[in-house]
Amino acid sequence: LLELTKEEEAALKGESGETLQLAYRILAATGEATDAERLIPIEWAHVSGVNYNTIGDAGEEFLSKLSEDAIVKVKTTVNPMGYDIDSVSKYNLDENFIKKQESIRESYVKMGVTPSFSCIPYEIFDLPKSNTQVSFAETNAAIYVNSIGHLKTNKESAFSALASALTGKSPYSDLRKDLDSPNLTIQMKLENPNELELGMLGYFAGKVADSSVRISGVNKMDRRSCKSLCGGMGTSGRCGKFILDNDNKDSEKIDFDKEEMKNVYDELNTTDTSDLITLGSPQLGLEELSDLASMIKGKSFQKRCMVFCPRAIQNQARNLGYTGELKRAGCEILTDCCTCLTPLIDKKNVDGVTTNSIKGAYYLKNSNGVDVNLKSLSKIIHEETK
């Protein structure tokens, strides 16, 4: 049973105000849910629930009221919102959306967050030392920092990460303890997989794994592939961590082979044609923009291509000449937002989207209601540029 300190107990009863009462109510529920015995300090919270398309009027009103007296206690970064304010006027977005999105942005800023509007905080901020306890909501980021960044977080929700931001605490449970080794190993049977195939592996693993999973047969991944795997895994399950390890003698094993991959592909690929390409979900980092700029040298996209990246990365990429090259090739570069649930991609004016993102594919299909054509980046460059 979760045991709270006297101060925490008092705050839960409302003696420290409504904001903290609400935060402790959330932590008490997530603490019970994960069998935590106590709360522990965390050093960094990454909060989701920023895009008006995802949280709606109820979310906007909730944050507006909360921000009247709530202030974050620890470093808090935030997920992407719905659009890039610099280019939103070109996309015919209705005024109500912009009004509500601005209100959400203001509420977060008022609470003292760092306005990062990025789903890849691990690429734009220095990571603290190994084993530091953090509280990350964005699923790809939670999986990434647990698996690659050597930090500790559960696969937090928008509210549990927000509660951690407001209190500086989180229940000590599950992946934060990380005492157990995963009871399941996914055996990757495909050789030299590209980022799309690793995204599908992640999506498959998320479906069958519990809170953590071992993956054998994958020895090295570049950053693009690794982010793709994290994004896919976060979308389909409750799994918050993977370990690459070929020694799997003590666990149950499941193969990820051509047939399993085809099942994932057939679930998410709904069309062979498209009128738009999107790159990002997760947003692209500097390495990926650099790669893309060199891949498209001397070529141009034959249809619209949206490229999503954090604002901080765009600034660096501009200085290095990458954004100039991408724009020349016809890319629309967008910051502060991402493929997932952006209102800039709407079934009213887009029938099909080509992407290499498994996470993007799932939400494009289910939330934006557009068809998806899955291709790896190299195939996109080969087939969609001249």
Added chain:
Amino acid sequence: MTLKIIVKGKAKGKIMKSNNPINFLGAVDKKTGIIRDATHDMYQKSLKDIILVFPHGIGSSVGAYTIYSLKSNGSAPAAMICTKSDLSVASGCALADIPLVIVTQDHFDSLKDGEEIIIDTDAEKIL
């Protein structure tokens, strides 16, 4: 009968049961409470006022806001029963004040779709 109570409360309603997990952000319309994921076995059904029985939540962390929105829009389930807890469902239910309990797999298996039940977490009972 062992219940783990995550969010307290009382509720009465008809069970709507699925053996498939739910990604609330992707699969549920936050205004109407209707399942919009064509691959889910609850496709086109409404979550409003039912006792939602499903294994656990999956996917997006923002699913917690979907649950909160359902409550604000009057289209939320009266209660939820899962076999495993995930933080989106736990925190969404906590903020929306939707009773949430975790039951054993055997207990889960005994709950029948369409059955009328009462949940009372103070009495630690499902009737």
